[in-house]
Amino acid sequence: DAGVTQSPTHLIKTRGQQVTLRCSPISGHKSVSWYQQVLGQGPQFIFQYYEKEERGRGNFPDRFSARQFPNYSSELNVNALLLGDSALYLCASSLEVRRQPQHFGDGTRLSIL
């Protein structure tokens, strides 16, 4: 079975631009979460979605938004990009929303120039 897939794998943007990252969960998984991983640190929670609704949000500004589609895939949008947004953006999926193992994709490497 396919794991969590993310696209694109790499992306280069300039300050002020907007970006959309995409995630397809493992088949049968209904919950998708997004994380930001800065080099040398552990991932930081951005959002969790379940059944197309936002179930939780980490400490990130309103420039970050996301949505989940009826097929449980998800998009993460970041507006007005800053240099500090350069990071690996990870998507994780789980069967349900509560106390289930979260399985990660290999991420999208976003570089801001």
Next chain:
Amino acid sequence: GESVGLHLPTLSVQEGDNSIINCAYSNSASDYFIWYKQESGKGPQFIIDIRSNMDKRQGQRVTVLLNKTVKHLSLQIAATQPGDSAVYFCAEISTGGGADGLTFGKGTHLIIQP
């Protein structure tokens, strides 16, 4: 990951020996813990999880121990192999709220010596 941390940033182990990776957490409300392995250029890979109503859980070559009294978590890897070289993260989820956002520690880099 302010509430989850690791004691050592780097751990060097001889091939074939057992490895023990430690993790301290500060949130006593945390009730679900996961260990992840992350290789260079890849996303975190699920290793094993444990709920707060358990003290020990075993998987294939791995054991996780949870000591709620001192808020300590450890991952034991038996007969360490070269393929075990990676950064290992512990992550926790606290009770309350409607979401399961994981809080990660900074990670321990496990190096396998031949």
